[in-house]
Amino acid sequence: MADDTAHGGRRLPSIAALIRKSTQSSQRAQPSPVDTASKDVTNDLERGSNSSGSFSDAARAAAAAQGPAGLRRLSAHSRGVMNQQAANKYQQLSASFKSRSELQREEHVKLPPWIVHPHDIWAQCWWGFILVTVMVTLFVEPYSLAFAAYPGLHPLSSPDTILTIIFMCVYSSDVLLNFCVAYYEDGELVTDWRRIAGHYARWRLWVDLATTIPFDWIVLGAMGLQDSNNTTAWYVSLLRLLRLGRAYRLHHWVTFLTYNQKLSLLAFTLIRNFLMCFFVVHWAACAFYYIAKQSGFAETSWVGAASDWIGASSAVERCVTAV
Numbered sequence: 337m338a339d340d341t342a343h344g345g346r347r348l349p350s351i352a353a354l355i356r357k358s359t360q361s362s363q364r365a366q367p368s369p370v371d372t373a374s375k376d377v378t379n380d381l382e383r384g385s386n387s388s389g390s391f392s393d394a395a396r397a398a399a400a401a402q403g404p405a406g407l408r409r410l411s412a413h414s415r416g417v418m419n420q421q422a423a424n425k426y427q428q429l430s431a432s433f434k435s436r437s438e439l440q441r442e443e444h445v446k447l448p449p450w451i452v453h454p455h456d457i458w459a460q461c462w463w464g465f466i467l468v469t470v471m472v473t474l475f476v477e478p479y480s481l482a483f484a485a486y487p488g489l490h491p492l493s494s495p496d497t498i499l500t501i502i503f504m505c506v507y508s509s510d511v512l513l514n515f516c517v518a519y520y521e522d523g524e525l526v527t528d529w530r531r532i533a534g535h536y537a538r539w540r541l542w543v544d545l546a547t548t549i550p551f552d553w554i555v556l557g558a559m560g561l562q563d564s565n566n567t568t569a570w571y572v573s574l575l576r577l578l579r580l581g582r583a584y585r586l587h588h589w590v591t592f593l594t595y596n597q598k599l600s601l602l603a604f605t606l607i608r609n610f611l612m613c614f615f616v617v618h619w620a621a622c623a624f625y626y627i628a629k630q631s632g633f634a635e636t637s638w639v640g641a642a643s644d645w646i647g648a649s650s651a652v653e654r655c656v657t658a659v
Contacts, residue, residue, distance in 0.1 A: 433457040443525060451527050452517050459517060466510055467589050469503055470582045474615055477579050478622035483651040487573035488556040490563035500550065507548040547581040567630055621658035
């Protein structure tokens with residue numbers, strides 16, 4: 337029998353051709369297992385059933401059918417959706433400062449008396465004060481290393497010594513307070529004191545201790561160089577640069593301001609870049625002067641070559657000249 341049959345002057349397709357065409361259309365319309373998995377994960381997350389990070393059996397089976405590549409796509413899709421939800425929640429909570437009672441009512445949690453919510457208005461005020469001290473530290477520590485008269489506690493009445501003692505007390509208090517501040521883990525507020533202490537002790541506690549303990553004063557006192565002004569004492573005084581490690585707190589500050597809808601992202605970016613350039617130039621100027629000082633202001637150094645008009649200037653004037 338011929339493949340086509342004449343009908344009304346036209347040639348009709350055969351049954352075999354119709355079957356092939358129907359099969360091809362079905363294959364094109366059938367979604368891939370990865371698409372099915374992505375859709376299942378999205379639906380699960382939207383329903384809130386996957387707040388713990390688990391997926392439906394259908395999503396896992398569809399991804400597993402594609403092998404390791406399918407599982408990687410499923411995991412990446414899940415992280416993207418969950419990270420977006422976390423960002424939205426963080427953005428909402430960071431929009432304004434709220435009291436302890438308001439935060440407990442909004443999140444339906446009961447905080448223990450000794451635990452502080454991370455978005456509590458008093459915690460945010462303390463955090464803002466700490467950020468101011470960090471900015472001061474980033475300026476003062478290199479400046480004192482390069483332009484101070486003595487490297488250690490001597491004299492006790494010097495502004496550098498007084499400010500360092502005040503900051504040491506402030507950061508010691510901050511270390512104790514960090515054991516009482518709740519934190520978020522996978523979108524859930526952790527209020528258990530043991531978990532909070534373990535989370536803080538992973539790495540931040542050790543950084544805070546290293547940047548709070550005055551190792552330069554301890555070593556200078558042990559070596560009897562507390563009131564000395566020689567080259568060795570200034571080399572030991574380099575230990576004070578450990579306090580620059582306090583700058584890790586600025587990462588949280590940058591994240592907070594980036595998600596804050598009340599601030600202009602353009603203005604914030606310009607201010608951030610200006611501060612970065614300012615501190616880099618300031619540190620470079622202090623380093624150049626410190627190197628010249630350690631060489632005894634030799635004639636081959638830039639300070640020694642300009643000793644006629646730099647020698648009688650104040651520390652602030654020398655800093656400006658170094659910049």
